[in-house]
Structures are given as structure tokens and as C-alpha cells.
Amino acid sequence: MGRIKTYSWALIMGILSVGQTNASDAHVKTFADCAGRLSALMEHQWLFSDPDANRTQNERAAMISLLEAVMPEDAARQVLAYRIEAKQAQAVLLTRATFNEDRQDAAWALARSDAEIGACRSLMLG
Numbered sequence: 001m002g003r004i005k006t007y008s009w010a011l012i013m014g015i016l017s018v019g020q021t022n023a024s025d026a027h028v029k030t031f032a033d034c035a036g037r038l039s040a041l042m043e044h045q046w047l048f049s050d051p052d053a054n055r056t057q058n059e060r061a062a063m064i065s066l067l068e069a070v071m072p073e074d075a076a077r078q079v080l081a082y083r084i085e086a087k088q089a090q091a092v093l094l095t096r097a098t099f100n101e102d103r104q105d106a107a108w109a110l111a112r113s114d115a116e117i118g119a120c121r122s123l124m125l126g
Helices: 003-047 053-070 073-099 103-121
Strands: none
Touching: 003 053, 003 073, 003 103, 053 103, 073 103
């Protein structure tokens, strides 16, 4: 192969590998966020003895399995940070929806919470 061809091939492969890394990073972030959000929902459901808590617990376990399948070994700290941040955000929405005296704001928080959880659930089969 000529120099230009070799260089071009290396450049293309480099660009493709960067694209795959970015896609993988996006999956890690998405699955970590969803694991955190489902954790917050599960704990909220436990607080109110909601029978859907078992379903959420199973969904959370499935999301963690997806996360572990795509997570690089050296990303544990960052993944934990993503999970905690998302869990806190979801807990804030659930608290706002449940204990808020402003009905409009509570309804908005509930709709936002449902949308976030719905997006996570849509990632799983079944």
C-alpha cells in the first residue's frame, strides 16, 4: 500500500474508533442514569408500600446488567457519579410531585418523572 493509502486507511479507522467510543460512552451514561433513576423510584415506592416496587426492582436489576455489559473497567467511579446524580434528580422530582402544595408544579414534576422513567423503560425488552 502506498503512503497516502496507508495514512488514509489509518485516519478512517481512527475516526471510526472514536465514533464507537463516543457511542459506547453515551450508552454507559444512559444506562447509568437509568439505573439511578430506577433506584430512586424503587425507594420512593418502598416508602409508600407501592406494589409496583417489585417490578421497578426487576427493571433496575436489568438496567444494571445492561450497564455492566457496556461499562469499561476503568469507568467505575464515573459510572457511580452518573448513577448518584440521576438518582438525586429523580428523587427531587418524586418529592416535588408527592409533597408539593403547588398543584401545577406537582403535576409538572410527576409528568417529568414519568417521562424520565418511561424513557428508561423503553430501553428494555419486555
